[in-house]
Amino acid sequence: MPKNILILGGGTGGVVAALSLAEAKEKFGLDYEITLVNKTEWHYMPPLWMDVALGTAKIEETRAPIRGLEKYGVKVVVGEAVNIDPGNRAVSLADGTTLGYDYLFVVLGLRNGWEAIPGYAEEGYHNYSPEGALEFNNALKQFKGGKVVITVPEVPFRCGIYPMEFATVLAYKLSSKGIKPEITLMSPRMPNGVDITYALGPDIKRLWDKYFNMYGIKVRTHDGIEKIDGQRKVVVTKNYEEPYDLLIKVPPPRSPKVLEENPEFQKDPTGRFIVAKPLDFRHPKYDDIFLTGEHSMPPTGLGTAGVFIHAASYRATQILLSDEYGVGSPGPIPPVACVAYVADKGFLGVCEVTFDGQTHMWSGPRCYNVVESYLMKMVKHAFYQGWLDRLRL
Template sequence: MAKKILVLGGGVGGVVAAKKLAERLRGRADFEITIINDTDYYLLPPLLVNIALGDLDPAQAQLPLSMLAKRGVRYVKANITKVDPENRTVETDKGKFTYDYLIASLGIENDFKTYNLGVGYHNFSLDGALKLREALRSFSGGNVVVFTPEPIYRCGVYPFEIVGQLDTVFRKRGIRDKVNITLIHPFEKPIQPLGPEAAKITMEVFKQKGINYVGNARPVEVDDKNKTVVITSDKVKYDLLIVVPPARLPKPFEGTSLVVDTPMGKWTAANVYTGRSPKFDDVYLPGEHSMPTIGLPTAGVPVHFTALASAGAIAGEILGQPIDPAQINAMTCAMDYGELGLMFNCDIKLDMNNNKANWMGSCYSILTSPLGKLIKDVFYKTWLKTTM
């Protein structure tokens, strides 16, 4: 009987895992791979900022999930409502699905309710990016505030990039002298997890560009009536507010035994080496919703590698071969600060005893040049073209 592999989520983790499994198993085993997602397309999240800044059209940042059919992967458009690992079922608005193996990579929920962030603009969805694009096109001057209230959000470098990119956009439009740019962030120093070298370079860029950094900020709320961001130590006025919503656990996992309480909130538990659930041998969780529990950032690169590891583990079991997940051992972070591009590498050591990926304190610069921006652009656009 064919092994039923159910993949939840049509983002980086789900697509990478489905593609890898199909490649490993085709012609070697009897299997069925089904991927469930709530949209018809795969969208590369890092390119949302390019859409917001007017550099890309939406069609250039997405691919139809139906393209996976050529690899033998069935696609179903549905809203996932509940994961039930005890009964090996997943509930959706199109009915229930059963599985022999489950790979769930559902990203994170963006929390716009806490701190009243819903009154600001953002680029954490396609609709949000398009609205931000229109707001930027009509903006003629004043106070621009980028507000990041909590330290866990999608793509940790984004707030530090966007302020540099906005500086460049406003300079090209000839209105930079009419704009005041401020970044409010919980880190004492910008991009602090990447270490003192990254923080120093970023602070120098901010100084050169005239960007204000309000660090170690403790958020209270956004007061839209008075157009101010309220933190415990100050009130910052804005004319254009761009928000970075905190990441939360996706709703289909709520109340399930896949979730654990951590000092960073409730997240799904996963093995750092394979992405497997510690409670269910048939469930793998290579999504952003597992990254805080294993010490990795809520970002695409660690999800990509964990998805490959999960696919490798499942294929090994089905084929009766040794499991060789080839999990992440380094992470390269490319940053676009406008005219300048930075590339930092972080060596990663997996601590199997404590189920953690240790990388903080092992990051170093490998490039500080306009070339870094080009490399980042080429990487993402090439990755999108070769994904399916």
């Protein structure tokens, strides 16, 4: 009987795992079935939701049909996983179906935990969902000037560069419409006392400083956001209050409910993330389960960003192929490259991680800026559209 590999989640990591296993199956003539379950018909590329908010992309350009995986020999089920029963190797879907497995990849991303802060769900705009990006775009079209506040409530947050990237692009966009940007980035205090512009090290910090100085973008460090007072239009923190005209919000990251509420999945000490074994991304108790989604990156020492989820998902498939079929090559995690916007340009950053034998976690990242140019903005578009084109029918 061929083994049955089940992948839950058709986002960045789920698609990487499915394509890696499909490629190995064909290349080495292996005998297993790959099934991927995704909640919607679409595979989304979340970084492009920023373009939707800014009016430079349509929702259709941020996604591809998840059934596009079928041409690679992956069986696709559109449905919502509502329970995972590791003892019986069974996954229940919302429509009542039960799926069994020999190996399970859990790659379900993170959810937006707006409920963590009073008033956060009701106030402000964001591009952490397609619907949010469309609402945000409407608000930006109406915006005629005033004080823009970008709130980052806690670390880690989804994508270590996003708030700074967005601040510089918005500043450029408002300036080119003749609106003098007045932007404040509210950063949580990092464990060593600094703000999040330091998060990826001195080289990337220098890049942010250059553009923040150019556009007068301010950074204020807070000790925790207590609530958003929508009537007074004020962000209330433990150490100060910040008034706003336009509030742009980054969500507190929380694990998907199907994992958060399941006692078989252990939470890390913060209660926000799901524990995976750092070196091979396996479930601490069940060796047949790999946890390579964003929900499991912080407990391994990796960041909550697509580039790390890509590396983790690929590595886990190579470990499985090596252990089960003797063909995988799970080498060290190579440097990951990230293309992002900065004001009117783009940049290519590279981050290195190493496995620390003492802490038994991935350490770093050590990041540097390789190139900053107009060309990199086009490279970002080309990269994401090329990624999605693999699934477009």
